[in-house]
Structures are given as structure tokens and as C-alpha cells.
Amino acid sequence: MSDTAAQAALAYLRPRSEPNTEILIANNSGRIWRMxxxxxxxxxxxxxxxAWIYRRQSRFMSDGGTAFFEPGETHRxxxxxxxxxxxxxxxxxxxxxxxxxxxxxxxxxxFRAAQVTDLxxxxxxxxxxxxxxxxxxxLEQQSHFSCLLNLILGYTEDRPRTISNSQFExxxxxxRDLIHEKxxxxxxxxxxxxxxxxxxxxxxxxxxxxxxxPPHAYQIHLRIKRACTLLRLRxxxxxxxxxxxFADQSHFARHFKKVMGVTPGIYCDALNLTADRSLARIxx
Numbered sequence: 226m227s228d229t230a231a232q233a234a235l236a237y238l239r240p241r242s243e244p245n246t247e248i249l250i251a252n253n254s255g256r257i258w259r260m261x262x263x264x265x266x267x268x269x270x271x272x273x274x275x276a277w278i279y280r281r282q283s284r285f286m287s288d289g290g291t292a293f294f295e296p297g298e299t300h301r302x303x304x305x306x307x308x309x310x311x312x313x314x315x316x317x318x319x320x321x322x323x324x325x326x327x328x329x330x331x332x333x334x335x336f337r338a339a340q341v342t343d344l345x346x347x348x349x350x351x352x353x354x355x356x357x358x359x360x361x362x363x364l365e366q367q368s369h370f371s372c373l374l375n376l377i378l379g380y381t382e383d384r385p386r387t388i389s390n391s392q393f394e395x396x397x398x399x400x401r402d403l404i405h406e407k408x409x410x411x412x413x414x415x416x417x418x419x420x421x422x423x424x425x426x427x428x429x430x431x432x433x434x435x436x437x438x439p440p441h442a443y444q445i446h447l448r449i450k451r452a453c454t455l456l457r458l459r460x461x462x463x464x465x466x467x468x469x470x471f472a473d474q475s476h477f478a479r480h481f482k483k484v485m486g487v488t489p490g491i492y493c494d495a496l497n498l499t500a501d502r503s504l505a506r507i508x509x
Contacts, residue, residue, distance in 0.1 A: 234308070240357045242366035242413070245320035248354050249313040259301040265321045265334075266294040267377055268313035269350040274306035279339050291346050293336040293380065312354045314373070324374050325381070327424035334381040341380060349373045359479075360472070365441035367414035371429040372439070396421040397435045400428065404440060408447040409470035414440065449484040452477070457496060462489035 234254035239247050249268075258277075269291040276285050279292075279300040286292060294300060296318045316324075325334045353369040378384065400421045404412070417440055418425045433439045438446065448469040455465045466477025466489075481489050 238354075238357050240366055240370075242357070242363040243370050245317040246370070247315040248357055249311075249315070250354065250358075251309060251311050251313075253308040253310055255305065255308045257302050257305060259299075261299045262294045263296055264318060265296060265316045266292075266313055267316075267350065267373075268292045268294070268311055269347040270309060270311040271347075271351075272307070273309040273311060275302055275309060276304040277302045282339070284340060286340060289344060289347060290340050290342050291350070292340045293338070293377075295334075295336065312350050314350065314353070324426070325378055325383075328375070328378055328426045330378060330381065330383040332383045334378065334383070336380055337382055338380060343376070346373075346376045349376050359476075361476075362411060362441060362444075362472075363413045364411075364417075364444060367425065368429055368439045368441040371414065371425050375426060375430065393421065393423055393427070393431055394435065396423060397428075397431055400432060400440065401436060401443070404444050405447065408444055408451065409468070411470070412444070445480050446484060449481055452481065452489070453485070453492070456489065456493055462493060465489065 234252050235256065236250045237247060238250065247264075270286060270288065272288055273286050273290065274288075276283065277300055278284070279294070280298065283303070292300075322333060349369070349372050353366065353373050356366045356369045400417050403417065403420050414425045414428065418428050421428050423431070429439055432443070436443060448471065452465045452469045455468065456462065460468070462477070463474060466474050469477075471477035471480065478488055481487075481492070485492060487495075
């Protein structure tokens with residue numbers, strides 16, 4: 226593959242939710258990498274068949290693998306048997322260390338292994354990348370990033386500590402009440418963490434255990450349920466999405482279908498059909 230074609234298969238994103246990170250997206254890329262790392266990099270591969278050298282050891286990466294790189298280190302690819310599709314996230318060292326300390330890690334993060342096969346980790350990386358690519362809310366992007374960090378830090382020598390629900394149940398209730406109060410507003414994870422007086426990491430983990438959904442998904446479900454109420458009152462779908470807090474009709478329709486199983490238009494059609502049948506029975 227030519228250099229031009231390889232470059233065309235690559236893209237970089239800088240998330241507005243996490244300004245100290247950068248996402249590398251590679252789709253069917255044939256680039257032969259040789260890179261010095263000044264940041265932490267976590268790279269998850271969907272398709273790959275690559276031989277590479279890192280920490281003076283020869284390795285082979287196959288589908289579903291994830292690689293960890295630390296600042297000050299270099300890796301190079303020695304052979305690529307086919308084009309690769311992957312997502313990589315670069316994290317500034319100071320920010321990664323700060324996140325690790327928030328979770329209870331006491332030492333500078335150091336990965337126990339250079340590569341692992343962990344489908345949960347790979348899925349989490351893709352979820353964060355997709356949230357950024359789709360320009361989802363800051364709260365959703367931050368929630369996905371927090372979940373991703375939890376899984377990443379599980380592979381460091383000093384692992385995150387856990388806190389029982391009993392230690393912060395009241396704090397989680399305050400967060401839930403705040404989300405209900407501001408369900409249609411743009412809130413972020415930092416605001417919720419301040420209200421809960423805990424780290425973003427512990428907030429997302431604790432909230433998900435307590436209420437069954439992470440904070441961003443909980444807010445989305447509140448919005449959709451309110452949207453259903455407005456649609457049943459015969460408000461137009463084009464008006465309802467903005468009214469409940471979605472950025473545009475596309476975001477509204479995508480999330481509505483994910484929660485309800487149908488689009489807002491089909492939901493309204495069903496309501497209208499039910500109403501027509503009721504009127505027909507009355508007329509008869």
C-alpha cells in the first residue's frame with residue numbers, strides 16, 4: 226500500500242470532553258509503524274496480523290488484542306501480514322497519573338504486560354471512540370472514558386481500590402436527584418463528582434451498581450421517557466428532541482430507537498393508529 230493510501234486510512238480526534246487525550250482511528254491501514262511514545266497509548270485491534278518489537282521482545286498481535294505503551298518507550302512493527310483496523314487512545318502522562326491516584330493507585334502506573342486479549346476492554350475503547358465520533362454529550366463521553374480507565378488500570382501493577390456501596394449511598398442519591406433536576410441540560414461528570422464528593426471513577430462505578438445504568442445512560446432514559454410523554458400529548462417529534470435536551474433530531478432519533486426499539490415517527494404512527502381505532506369504535 227502506498228504512503229498516501231495508508232495516510233487516508235488514518236484519522237485523529239481530540240475529544241472536547243477529555244482535552245488531555247487524543248484518539249487515533251485506523252481503518253484497513255497498511256502503515257508500518259515505528260513510534261517513540263511521549264504519552265501513554267492504549268491500542269485495541271479489531272483486525273490485525275502484525276509482528277512487532279517492544280521492550281526488546283518480539284511479539285505478535287492478532288485479532289481482538291490490546292497493546293499498552295508507556296511514555297519514554299519505543300515500538301516498531303517488523304512485519305504486517307494484512308491491513309489493520311484499530312482504535313488507539315493517547316493520554317498525557319500527568320493526566321493518566323492523576324486518574325490513577327483518584328482510583329487509589331499510589332504509584333506511577335506501570336503495565337504488567339505489553340499486550341492482552343480482553344474483549345471487555347476492546348469494547349470499552351470502541352465505545353469511548355464511538356461516543357467522540359458521534360459527538361455525544363460530554364457526560365456520555367466522560368462516562369465511557371471513566372469505564373475505560375477502570376479496565377486499563379486493572380492491568381497496572383498498582384490496581385485501583387474498591388469502595389463498598391455503604392460508604393457513599395447518600396452521595397449517589399444526591400447525584401441521581403441532580404440528574405433528575407437537570408435531565409434536559411448539558412451536565413458533565415465533573416459536576417456530578419463535586420456533588421457526590423468523590424472521584425469520577427468511583428462515581429461511575431458506584432452509580433452503575435446502585436441504579437443499573439451509568440450516569441449518562443440514566444439521563445438519556447429520563448429524556449426518552451419524557452419525550453414519550455410529549456409525543457403522547459401530540460407534540461411533533463421535531464420539537465420534542467430539542468425540548469428534552471438532545472442536540473439535534475439525529476441524536477434524538479438514534480437514542481429513542483435504542484431505548485424504545487422504534488423511531489419517534491413509528492411511535493407516533495402507532496399512537497395515531499390507536500386513536501383512530503378508538504374513534505371508529507366510538508362512532509360505531
